[in-house]
Amino acid sequence: MNKRILLDALMSILLVLQMLYLVLSDLWHEVAGCLLLMLFVIHHVTNRRWYKALRNGKYNRLRIAMLSVDTISLLSVTVLGISGVMLSQHVFVFLGIANGLESARIAHLFASYWGFFFISLHAGMHMAGILRKRVLRTVLTIVSVYGLISFIKERLLSYMFLQTLFAISDFDISAAVYVLRYSSIMVLYMTLGALLSLLLRK
Numbered sequence: 001m002n003k004r005i006l007l008d009a010l011m012s013i014l015l016v017l018q019m020l021y022l023v024l025s026d027l028w029h030e031v032a033g034c035l036l037l038m039l040f041v042i043h044h045v046t047n048r049r050w051y052k053a054l055r056n057g058k059y060n061r062l063r064i065a066m067l068s069v070d071t072i073s074l075l076s077v078t079v080l081g082i083s084g085v086m087l088s089q090h091v092f093v094f095l096g097i098a099n100g101l102e103s104a105r106i107a108h109l110f111a112s113y114w115g116f117f118f119i120s121l122h123a124g125m126h127m128a129g130i131l132r133k134r135v136l137r138t139v140l141t142i143v144s145v146y147g148l149i150s151f152i153k154e155r156l157l158s159y160m161f162l163q164t165l166f167a168i169s170d171f172d173i174s175a176a177v178y179v180l181r182y183s184s185i186m187v188l189y190m191t192l193g194a195l196l197s198l199l200l201r202k
Helices: 003-018 026-046 061-087 101-125 128-132 134-153 156-160 175-201
Strands: none
Touching: 003 026, 003 101, 003 175, 026 061, 061 101, 061 175, 101 156, 101 175, 128 134, 128 175, 134 175
């Protein structure tokens, strides 16, 4: 398997699992978060030519949109990393950070749901070609419908706009169901990204 595909697959899996932080343990969330951040850095190092190419060529609508999505994704991960270290109760507890924890918690909540959206959107914009295949398009449509239902059930819009400042979880639902829900939400976001990419190419 191509190393980049494997890297992206691992990042996608960890990203979905990170959204289950109310179901999984705090220690797991922190360790997986550190691993995801490391993979994110490797992803950027692997694609470092992208930075060198920023000054080259013309900026059409698609390129501007992709650059905007990539920039917001990078900002989100940066905020998540900093706020995650501040909120750490295990991995970085030795730092003894005790100030600004409430602000860090809100920033972490805000960046996590928007980061999930823009990172998935980023992935979808680079995979627009899959929508040209009828079978894949049908599968993505079905999964995206379930993703939209899950998006509503999980009240993600209220988290994204800080209408709810504390993440709420239904502990009667198994972790497996949450994995399916957030995986389908990721597919929904990726499909939107692929559609946006196709529209901007016209």
